[in-house]
Amino acid sequence: MRLGFTIKNELMRMSFLGIKSLNLLIKHNGNKKDHPLLSKKYIETAGKESEEIIGQLKTSEHGLIPAEAHKRLRKYGLNEVVHEKRRNVILMLLKTFKNPLIFLLLVLGVISFFTKDGKDATIVIIVIVLVSVVWQFFQEFRASKAEEQLKAMVKTTATVIRYGQKKEVPINLLVPGDVISLSAGDMVPADVRIFSSKDLFVNQAALTGESLPVDKHAPKVTNDIKNPLELSNMCFMGTNVENGTATAIVVFTGRETYFGSLAEAITNQQTVTSFDRGIQSFVWLMIKFILIIVPLVFLINGLSRGDWLEAFLFALAVAIGLTPEMLPMIVTVNLSKGSIVMFKKKVIVKRLNSIQNFGAMDVLATDKTGTITIGKVILEKHIDVFGQEENEEVLEYAYINSYYQTGLKNILDEAVLKHVEVKSSLKIDINYKKIDEVTFDFIRRKMSVVVEKGDSNKILICKGAVEEMLNVCTKAKAENKIFKIQKSHISKIKGIVNNLYEDGFRVIAVGFKETPKKQTVYTTKDESDLILLGFIAFLDPPKDTASEAIAKLRENGVEVKILTGDNELVTKRICKVVGLPVKGVIVGNEIEEVSDEKLKDIVEKTTIFAKLLPYHKERIIKALQNNGHTVGFLGDGINDTTALKASDVGISVDTAVDIAKESSDIILLKKSLLVLNDGVIEGRRVFGNIVKYLKMASSSNFGNVLSIVGASLFLPFLPMLPLQILVNNMLYDFSQTTIPTDSVDDEYVKTPRKWRIDDIKRFMLYFGPISSIFDYATFFILIYFFHAWTNPELFHTGWFIESLVTQTLIIHIIRTNKMPFIQSRASTPLLMTTIIIAGIGIWLPFSPLAKALGFVTLPALYFIFLGATLFGYLLLTQFVKTWLVKKHLSE
Numbered sequence: 086m087r088l089g090f091t092i093k094n095e096l097m098r099m100s101f102l103g104i105k106s107l108n109l110l111i112k113h114n115g116n117k118k119d120h121p122l123l124s125k126k127y128i129e130t131a132g133k134e135s136e137e138i139i140g141q142l143k144t145s146e147h148g149l150i151p152a153e154a155h156k157r158l159r160k161y162g163l164n165e166v167v168h169e170k171r172r173n174v175i176l177m178l179l180k181t182f183k184n185p186l187i188f189l190l191l192v193l194g195v196i197s198f199f200t201k202d203g204k205d206a207t208i209v210i211i212v213i214v215l216v217s218v219v220w221q222f223f224q225e226f227r228a229s230k231a232e233e234q235l236k237a238m239v240k241t242t243a244t245v246i247r248y249g250q251k252k253e254v255p256i257n258l259l260v261p262g263d264v265i266s267l268s269a270g271d272m273v274p275a276d277v278r279i280f281s282s283k284d285l286f287v288n289q290a291a292l293t294g295e296s297l298p299v300d301k302h303a304p305k306v307t308n309d310i311k312n313p314l315e316l317s318n319m320c321f322m323g324t325n326v327e328n329g330t331a332t333a334i335v336v337f338t339g340r341e342t343y344f345g346s347l348a349e350a351i352t353n354q355q356t357v358t359s360f361d362r363g364i365q366s367f368v369w370l371m372i373k374f375i376l377i378i379v380p381l382v383f384l385i386n387g388l389s390r391g392d393w394l395e396a397f398l399f400a401l402a403v404a405i406g407l408t409p410e411m412l413p414m415i416v417t418v419n420l421s422k423g424s425i426v427m428f429k430k431k432v433i434v435k436r437l438n439s440i441q442n443f444g445a446m447d448v449l450a451t452d453k454t455g456t457i458t459i460g461k462v463i464l465e466k467h468i469d470v471f472g473q474e475e476n477e478e479v480l481e482y483a484y485i486n487s488y489y490q491t492g493l494k495n496i497l498d499e500a501v502l503k504h505v506e507v508k509s510s511l512k513i514d515i516n517y518k519k520i521d522e523v524t525f526d527f528i529r530r531k532m533s534v535v536v537e538k539g540d541s542n543k544i545l546i547c548k549g550a551v552e553e554m555l556n557v558c559t560k561a562k563a564e565n566k567i568f569k570i571q572k573s574h575i576s577k578i579k580g581i582v583n584n585l586y587e588d589g590f591r592v593i594a595v596g597f598k599e600t601p602k603k604q605t606v607y608t609t610k611d612e613s614d615l616i617l618l619g620f621i622a623f624l625d626p627p628k629d630t631a632s633e634a635i636a637k638l639r640e641n642g643v644e645v646k647i648l649t650g651d652n653e654l655v656t657k658r659i660c661k662v663v664g665l666p667v668k669g670v671i672v673g674n675e676i677e678e679v680s681d682e683k684l685k686d687i688v689e690k691t692t693i694f695a696k697l698l699p700y701h702k703e704r705i706i707k708a709l710q711n712n713g714h715t716v717g718f719l720g721d722g723i724n725d726t727t728a729l730k731a732s733d734v735g736i737s738v739d740t741a742v743d744i745a746k747e748s749s750d751i752i753l754l755k756k757s758l759l760v761l762n763d764g765v766i767e768g769r770r771v772f773g774n775i776v777k778y779l780k781m782a783s784s785s786n787f788g789n790v791l792s793i794v795g796a797s798l799f800l801p802f803l804p805m806l807p808l809q810i811l812v813n814n815m816l817y818d819f820s821q822t823t824i825p826t827d828s829v830d831d832e833y834v835k836t837p838r839k840w841r842i843d844d845i846k847r848f849m850l851y852f853g854p855i856s857s858i859f860d861y862a863t864f865f866i867l868i869y870f871f872h873a874w875t876n877p878e879l880f881h882t883g884w885f886i887e888s889l890v891t892q893t894l895i896i897h898i899i900r901t902n903k904m905p906f907i908q909s910r911a912s913t914p915l916l917m918t919t920i921i922i923a924g925i926g927i928w929l930p931f932s933p934l935a936k937a938l939g940f941v942t943l944p945a946l947y948f949i950f951l952g953a954t955l956f957g958y959l960l961l962t963q964f965v966k967t968w969l970v971k972k973h974l975s976e
Contacts, residue, residue, distance in 0.1 A: 127276075127313035127343070130336055131306040135280045138334055144262035146280070148246035157260035164259040164275055164338040166345040178222050212815075243274040246332075263335040269328050273320040276342045277333035279303045284329035284492055284525065287320055290454075292343070292699075292724045293650035298327045298495055311674065312698060313343060327495065363441075363840030364416065367779055370842065371786070378790045379404045385797045398807045403793055415778045419825040423771035431754040432764040433739075439750030441775065442734040443717065444768025447642055447837040448709050450702070450728070451719040453649040453656055455738075455756050457635075457663055458625040464500045465590065466622035470561045470574070472581040478562075479619035481507055483595050486546045488513060489534040492524040497593065497623055521607040529553060535600065535607050542599040547612055551582050551620070554594035558617035567616055582620065589658030590622040625655075631663040634758030641765060642836040645758075646692055648702050650724060653695035660693065672696040676704065684708040702728035715839060719753075719761065721745050736761065772838045773829040776845070777900045778821055783849040784899070785817075785892045788856025792888075795857070796864060802877040805888075806939050809881055813889050813926075820893045820922035823914040830901055830909055851969055852899075852962065856891065859958045863887045866950050878941040882930050885940070887951060889926035891958055893919050898962045902970050905963070 130138065139145060149157070191214065242253040244266040251266065256274035259265070265277065273287070279301055286298040293314055306316055314321065320333060322344040339345050383400035387393045420437035427434055434440055454460050467480040484507040487498040511517070517536045520543055525532035531549020538544065547554070555578070561570050568574075585592050596615035600607075635645055645665055647656055653670050660667050669691035676694070679687060681704065688708045694701070702718070706728055709716045718725070718732035721741030729735035729748040737749035738756040746752055753760050796804035805813070863884055867873040873880035897919070901909035911919075927948075930940040 126337070127316060127319060128306075128310065130278055131310075131316040131318050134305050135278070135303060135334070138278050138336065139280075142262040142334060142336065144264065144334065146264065147249040148264040149260070149262050150248045154247060154258075154260055154263065157262060158258060161260055161341075162339055163257045165257050166340055166342070178218075243271075259335050259338055261335055261338060265333055265335060267320070267326050267331040267333060269326055269330075271326045273322055273324045273326065275322050275335045276337035276344075277320050278336050279318045279320065280332045280334055282329060282331035285326065285331045286328040286495065287324050288327050289314060289321070289324045290722060292321060292324060292722065301331070303331075311677070314698070328492075363842070364412075364438075366840065366842045367783075367845065368412070370846070371783065374787070374790075375404055378794070382790075382793060382797060385794065386803065389797065390801075395803070399803050399810075401807065403790075403810065412778065412782065415821060415824060416775055418822065419771050419774050422825045423767055427764050427767050430763045430767065431760045432767075433752040433754060434750070435752060436750045439734045440768045441772040441838075442715060442768070443751060443764055444766075444770070444772045444834075445715040445837050445839045446717040446734055446765060446768075447839075448644050448646060448714045448716045449638060449719065449761070450646045450648045450706060450709070450716060450732070451758075452721070452725065453647050453651055453659060454625060455721065456719055456758065457631045457647070457659055457665075458627050460625065460756075462496045462500050462591075462623050462625050464504065464621055465624045465626065466585070467619065468581075468622070469563045469619040470578055470581075470617050471563050473563070476619050479595055479621060480504060481511060482546050482597055482618055483548060483593075483621045484508065485511070485513065485517060485536060486532075486534050486548050486595070489517075489519045489536060490522060490524075490532055492522070492532060497591070500623055501621065520605060523547075523607055523609055523612060525549075529609060529612070531557075531612065533607070533612055537602075542602050543604065544597055545600050545607065545611060545615075546595070546597045547615055548593050548595045548621075551592055551594045554596055554615070554617065557613050558594075558596050558615045560615075561617040562619075570617065578617075585620070585622050587654055587658075589655035590624050592620050592622050594620055625659075627659055627663045628757070630757055630759045634762055635663055635665050637762045638758065638765070641762065641834070643762075643765060646688075646694065646705075648694045648697055648705060648718070648720075648728065650697055651695060653693055656693050656695050665692065667692045669693070670695065673698055673701045676701050681708065681711075685712055688712070699724045699727045703731045706731045715837065721756070766834050769834040769838045770829040771825075773833050774824050774827055776838075777827070777896065778824050779845055780848045780852075780899050781821065781892075781896050783845055784852035785856060785895065787849045787853030788860065789888070791853060791857040792860035792864075795861065800880075801874075802880075805881050805884060809885050809938060809940075812929075812938060813885055816889055816922050816926060817892045820918045821896065823912065823918045824896070824900075826912040826914040827900060828909075828912055830903060832902070847969065848899075851965055852895075855958070855962055855965060856895075858961075859891060859954050860884070860888065862954060862957075863950075866947075866954075870950070871944065871947065876941075878939060879943070882940045882943055883947060886926050886930070886943070887954060890923045890951070891955060893923050893926075894955065894959065895962060898959060898966055902966070 133141070243256045243259060244251055245254045245259065246264040246266065247254075259275050263275075264280070265274065267273065267277075267285070279285070280303060282302050285301045287301050288298045299317075301317055301320055303318055306318055310316060313319070319336075320326075320331075322342040337343075337345075379400050382403050383396050386399055387396035390396065417437065420434075420440050423440045424434035424437060427440070451457070464480075466474060467476055467483065468474050469476045469479060480501075483501050484504060487501040488508065490498070508514075517538055520535040520537050522535070523533040529549065530553045531547055533545050533547040535543050535545045547557070555575065559570060560567055561574060561578075562568075582592055595618045597618055598615050600611065638645055647660065647665075649656055653672055657667060657670060669687075670693040671687060671691050672694075673696045676684065676687075676697070684704060685708045688705055689712060694705055697705075702720075702725065706716050706718060710731075710733070715733045717734045717736055718728045719736040720726075720729055721738050722745060725737075725745050726748040729737065729745060734751060735749040736751045736753065737745045738753045739746070740756065741749075741752075751764065753764075793804055864880075867880050867883045871879055871883070873883065896915070897905045897911055900911060900915075903909040905911075910916075929935060929938060930942055935941070
């Protein structure tokens, strides 16, 4: 297969087949046998001889004939996974109307249009709905276009043997039974069974998270392996060949592949997040409130005055006035502003509603490689046989071996060769001449090079797995002395190596021997009677910022849990270095054995989850969610996509495979937990401003209802005209549009912020009546001091101004738990809109619009009473707020 593109681009192409939302075919129900990723088909295929597979698929070593390939293509379909439907602009626009609040407003607008003098209300409603919907659509459409611009079509082919002839075929035309050739740099185009191979190493990081490539070879698998990805004779779609060559038989294509099973279930659907549920709960709370109160207002006014049309229009205006119609816009503007701020902090928000989830997150599940670690293996130790560190001879011999070998140069060799100072000090190109090489194979698990230094004897330098090297080394060298290896030495050496293993290191042994000067050809037989020189130990070290970031996340109430495909020893060592306390460790095979109910207990007591399959990660996240946590997941591989979709907020990085990015809500431009911590704080700030509006709207609306119902019972006229209610409501709403610019107290962002509808209800039930107390005080003043009982216009005007000004000012009390204006000041835009809207309300009775709105000029004495009312209102509200926060609210 000749692709001519980087592996990253090849994996990008996979996402362009249309994978948008990856999930599992079957929701895990505790029955492992039913799960697609544990299907026996892989185990059965791996356990058969190649000839048996060829017979089963009715093919041959020479491949299918073209006619048979076309026949199978019609039967099995294209070698593609689930297609993503292109998002339609009109459908995107209509989706923004999918909101019970918007629907309620539209219904009220339609009713208003067909009633006498109701067209003004309809206009107000249309303006509010359009502003909210268009803004939200614009934000989502812009995000969608940006996402599409990231995509680029790549034409990819595979080298297929058909009827004995090699040819390049588009990979979507592959069928079961095709025989393909694989070589270094190729992406595996389907799930295949290896027929023959030579030095084949495959990188499965996108599926497993494991950074090191794994060896693959043809012999059937006889041991009991439960994880399909551990099968040594099978390669999987989406992985890539790092070294070697192979001939393989396609056994599964398209949706039948391991990769395809991940992509099958859910496309073009979004999980309902905690933010969505919270907003919906508030909206339905207000709708239920309206459905109870508005009919009551209608009946009271109709029965007391006998004018049912007037009562209906008034009740309709009350319904509109009670509806927090600016909620969609306030939420969208808050989220949009938050996304801009987060972009400046290297965080891209793909889905606006994920910002709140970011702030609500109290558990961060993350992979290890590249997040806590640097994502690159480095040579950390070069020690002698007794553990003496910084042994330069060990490093030098390891470098010569890696430098001259021409076989597989994996990431361990690359780590050795980064010590370029060795090349300079030894002057390898000048002082050393390569004589021969014994390449690596999976049976020996070692490789050797033979070099000659000047006129001296030749030196065979061998490196490989510790166990295999101990079998061929009869002597050892330490402290410049060569001695015969005794049993006591073996025990001590194994103890040193095991300690390295437990610390998470990958260890390679280095040995050597001198060979006859005349010898020019070497074989595996020459790898005997070696002198064990020492060991080189590798590690993917933690990032410099990891410790600081984890400490900050913990300080801000976010518990970090590691979900990785890597082994538990490596992960434990990294956690220790970065200061992440480990409560418990569990591996994927153990998770297999527990029920979902038991897993709920385990996840609370566990920090490290190692050797995981994709659906293990999903189960862990769902268990945490079932325990009431808001869970974020940070991942960048194909193996992370199910977890990204299942989490409350899926987080990826710009260097991730595109499938992971498309499954994410948040993309970090820098793979750092410090950047993520900044995003968490911004998410809490955004949520804080949204909650300000909700508390304001609910308490204000409830207070207005109490005032309207009470006034309707004793007044011989309507407390306020329908048009006045609409204007009052519209002005008040516009005063709240600058809430997104407001700051949030530092104390508020220190802990995760989740939806607490009960807190909002409590605010409503306490502050609503306080508002009504001062409304009734205003009624008393208007009636007994200004004789408004016989002057409805004066009553309407006086209550309009008092209602608008108090509603506008109260946001400054509600916006903080501290003392407003002194300990915590609102943003300049919010302060300005408060002053401007209050000023407009006071100006209207004196303006040319007064007559059309039914207002009259108020006496100067009224404004003295108004000032006293406002002072008393703010004072009592601050007192009650302080008591309420201290005694009741869980903040």
